[in-house]
Amino acid sequence: MAGFFFDEALLTRGWARDVRIAVEAGLIVSIVSGGAAEPGDERHGIGVPGIANLHSHAFQRGMAGLAEIRATSADSFWTWRELMYRFVGRMTADDIEVVAAQAYVEMLETGFTRVGEFHYIHHDLTGDPYANPGELAERIAAASQATGIGLTLLPVFYAHAGFGGRAPASGQRRFVNDLDRYSQLIEASRRAVAGLEGALVGLAPHSLRAVTPRELDAVVALAGAGPIHIHIAEQTREVDECIAWCGQRPLQWLFDHAPVDRRWCLVHATHATPMEIRALADSGAVAGLCPVTEANLGDGTFNAPEFNSQNGVFGIGTDSNVLIGVSCELRQLEYAQRLALMARNVIASGDTTSTGRALFDGALRGGSQALGVTRGGLTEGGFADIVSLDAESAALAGRCGDAILDSWIFGANRSPVDCVWARGRKVVKDGRHVSRERVARRFRGAIEGLLLA
Numbered sequence: 161m162a163g164f165f166f167d168e169a170l171l172t173r174g175w176a177r178d179v180r181i182a183v184e185a186g187l188i189v190s191i192v193s194g195g196a197a198e199p200g201d202e203r204h205g206i207g208v209p210g211i212a213n214l215h216s217h218a219f220q221r222g223m224a225g226l227a228e229i230r231a232t233s234a235d236s237f238w239t240w241r242e243l244m245y246r247f248v249g250r251m252t253a254d255d256i257e258v259v260a261a262q263a264y265v266e267m268l269e270t271g272f273t274r275v276g277e278f279h280y281i282h283h284d285l286t287g288d289p290y291a292n293p294g295e296l297a298e299r300i301a302a303a304s305q306a307t308g309i310g311l312t313l314l315p316v317f318y319a320h321a322g323f324g325g326r327a328p329a330s331g332q333r334r335f336v337n338d339l340d341r342y343s344q345l346i347e348a349s350r351r352a353v354a355g356l357e358g359a360l361v362g363l364a365p366h367s368l369r370a371v372t373p374r375e376l377d378a379v380v381a382l383a384g385a386g387p388i389h390i391h392i393a394e395q396t397r398e399v400d401e402c403i404a405w406c407g408q409r410p411l412q413w414l415f416d417h418a419p420v421d422r423r424w425c426l427v428h429a430t431h432a433t434p435m436e437i438r439a440l441a442d443s444g445a446v447a448g449l450c451p452v453t454e455a456n457l458g459d460g461t462f463n464a465p466e467f468n469s470q471n472g473v474f475g476i477g478t479d480s481n482v483l484i485g486v487s488c489e490l491r492q493l494e495y496a497q498r499l500a501l502m503a504r505n506v507i508a509s510g511d512t513t514s515t516g517r518a519l520f521d522g523a524l525r526g527g528s529q530a531l532g533v534t535r536g537g538l539t540e541g542g543f544a545d546i547v548s549l550d551a552e553s554a555a556l557a558g559r560c561g562d563a564i565l566d567s568w569i570f571g572a573n574r575s576p577v578d579c580v581w582a583r584g585r586k587v588v589k590d591g592r593h594v595s596r597e598r599v600a601r602r603f604r605g606a607i608e609g610l611l612l613a
């Protein structure tokens with residue numbers, strides 16, 4: 161049994177003072193506020209729950225910053241994707257593991273304690289299946305094990321290059337499976353995470369572009385209790401192509417043809433009509449928003465005020481991992497709304513007047529739901545996923561309660577994240593992951609090799 165004592169902590173029921181949290185086998189077994197520390201407790205000023213990063217393609221961390229050069233007169237998501245395909249075309253299994261570990265270290269250092277890895281590279285460099293269908297799933301599991309981040313592995317079903325079952329392109333050769341091979345992949349993925357404490361496996365039909373209606377039905381039939389993640393309506397071209405294919409927009413088609421419910425996470429959902437926003441909110445599915453990547457790729461802006469007014473559930477993901485951070489995703493989510501609406505404090509609504517608190521609570525709730533965590537936040541029976549913030553940091557001077565979150569998200573140049581415990585294991589200390597140097601050394605070696613190749 162380990163004890164943690166915080167002068168102030170954000171519990172599921174709200175902020176509390178003098179909080180003692182007892183942890184055993186990675187779970188919170190008791191929380192007592194208004195008491196005293198016990199001998200041997202870890203003592204810190206401010207405690208908040210770790211957040212789930214609901215959407216990541218870890219390998220893309222290796223190309224962060226490499227796609228910011230104007231190459232044509234009309235750079236877009238689609239030209240970025242060509243560059244990404246060239247990059248993935250050179251990555252070995254070792255490279256994928258090393259880059260994932262680096263991404264996971266950076267996630268933990270910013271306060272993410274679980275990742276939803278939307279994992280779609282399955283085959284070798286030539287596109288041939290590995291002898292072990294779970295080869296790369298095992299690499300992701302190894303990166304999770306080495307860094308301590310909680311894992312919800314989402315093996316992706318990917319079969320086509322566009323709506324209507326178009327044959328895949330050569331840049332997609334490492335992603336493609338048929339349904340038989342996909343069920344083998346799911347089994348192999350379950351074996352890959354079997355030794356990982358708290359790990360889960362969900363399903364991910366890649367998008368309506370990459371999966372036919374018949375295949376979507378077959379994949380969803382494998383889902384059980386979920387989670388089920390899908391990319392949807394990220395780009396206007398995708399919406400236009402979907403309309404040309406079936407006469408409906410992607411979200412509209414999905415709600416008409418799939419049993420969308422709380423098990424689902426609809427990643428992006430950027431281009432949604434008010435009716436689609438209402439259907440998404442009513443379904444109980446999570447809107448998987450990836451604000452930094454959506455800004456980087458020029459996707460567009462999700463209609464958050466409309467979604468909030470319908471009590472929709474959202475969470476945040478780092479997606480392309482071009483930049484990794486809890487606070488930067490939440491800040492970008494709010495700032496995109498302010499710029500679009502020429503207004504301030506857009507996400508806060510109802511009783512929550514603090515924008516930071518509304519953003520943080522939303523991401524905590526939606527992220528947990530999307531990654532299959534039944535008890536998110538600091539609560540008895542939940543995972544001991546805890547983040548301490550440095551109460552001595554200038555940005556948090558004199559702050560208490562929700563002002564801590566507002567100032568962390570909007571006012572801190574340097575991250576105030578001090579220590580992070582994932583399922584009770586201390587993985588970040590003084591703002592640095594305990595394996596930061598070793599992981600970064602291997603990452604530098606891999607990237608230098610990839611860039612010379």
Ligand code: ZN
Pocket residue numbers: 215217278391427479480
């Ligand atoms: Zn994505």
